[in-house]
Amino acid sequence: MKRIFTKKFLLMTSITAGLLLATPSLSPAFKGMGAPEGGSGMTSPHGGESDTLDPALMGHQGNTNIIVANVNGREITMGELMQSIMTLMTRGGYGGREMSAEMSRKLRYDALQELAMEELAYQKGISLGITADPAAVQKHLDAKISAAGGRESFDKSLAEQKKTIADVTNEISRFLVVREAINQDVYRKAMVSPEEVDKVYNANKAQFTAPEQVTITDVIFFLDPNDPAAVKKVEETAKKITEEHNNTPSGLAPDGFVVESGVSVSPQDRAGLYEAARKMQPGTLSGPLVIDGTLHLIKLDHYQPAVETPADQAKSAISAQLKRNKRQEMLTEWRNNLVKSADIKITHELLKDEGK
Incomplete structure (x- = not known):
């Protein structure tokens, strides 16, 4: 068999x-x-x-x-x-x-x-x-x-x-x-259960908040911040950017400075620049700034405050994923x-x- x-x-x-x-x-x-x-x-x-x-x-x-x-x-x-x-x-x-x-x-x-x-x-x-x-x-x-x-x-x-x-x-x-x-x-x-959803939500609230976004253009000068002539040069450069380049620093030819565009700043990353930018309105150009011993001009390109997802919307997404x-x-x-x-x-x- x-x-x-x-x-x-x-x-x-x-x-x-x-x-x-x-x-x-x-x-x-x-x-x-x-x-x-x-x-x-x-x-x-x-x-x-x-x-x-x-x-x-x-x-x-x-x-x-x-x-x-x-x-x-x-x-x-x-x-x-x-x-x-x-x-x-x-x-x-x-x-x-x-x-x-x-x-x-x-x-x-x-x-x-x-x-x-x-x-x-x-x-x-x-x-x-x-x-x-x-x-x-x-x-x-x-x-x-x-x-x-x-x-x-x-x-x-x-x-x-x-x-x-x-x-x-x-x-x-x-x-x-x-x-x-x-x-x-x-x-x-x-x-x-609602208890399961609440537990996940409370443990992961940070994931349901889009972080604050601050983006600047940073003009960094290789000058002595304690030299009045250097500060005057920064002021003249700021005026030129405003009057001749429509507040667009990247349009300048480098002359004792460099321009960094699209710089993201936060309290944890370049805190001094972040603090200065937070006092500005988008599209505006700062005056001379001395940050960490260096002269800067900055333009605030973009600002978006932190956005928290509504709790009911977040919990709905959590419930669907758990299911x-x-x-x-x-x-x-x-x-x-x-x-x-x-x-x-x-x-x-x-x-x-x-x-x-």
Whole structure:
């Protein structure tokens, strides 16, 4: 009698990732597990159709009806595994890379895990009494037909994939069941209390205040601040800036001074310049300043006071983030629990070692 190897899988699947992000579109694994609608069938990123892949290398020896695994009594065939592999290849950046034995092994492993997790999620939805709303199924189907460029193109794509409308309808139904299962069992239970929000808000108030902004143009003179002639030269330079350069110091040709534009100052950085700038109006030019033993002229280019986000707005953002975090944690736990309670058997010889 052939031995049955039991292996439980733990993974983040495309479907749960898509649902977690609240994306309305179907996950890649529920889009026919092959080429996108309107494409040319299950085309390998390496060129040609999927059946150009070495059957022995991929593990099916040309027989897609072989049972490769059993998930709580539901059999998974090699054909399903191959379709899942092609989906992973399409979205996983394998194009142009030679299909080595090691890469094939990883693809088989990842694809089988994804199939198992999706089946477990679907079974959970059924156990909760969830069914797909026919109107919602039709809406998704219509969207897929439209995305394919119309019914004729859609039917052609299905024929190339050896699929029927019934197959696609079933895939959509399964997706909707899983989505509602996650909504019921995870999302709607992810609650955040006002106390949790207040705790985060009080510990991070500074993050909800945009800091004060003070930006200046600094004209730095290489002169003795104790020399009256030097001070007079600074005054003359200030007059020239005002009368001839429209209060724009950068328009001056350097003459015993340098001009630094876009200088941010604060109580912690260039405090002397900051204190002088705070007494000015934006666009104005100072008189001669002696700061840290150096002569300066400064123009206040920009001033913006600190802006505090209103508490209710900040707390709303905190609540939303905490809820997202909690949903992620609960979804991970939900997946883990599905796997822990599952009876998953690998029945294909090639895959047994890969499931260990």
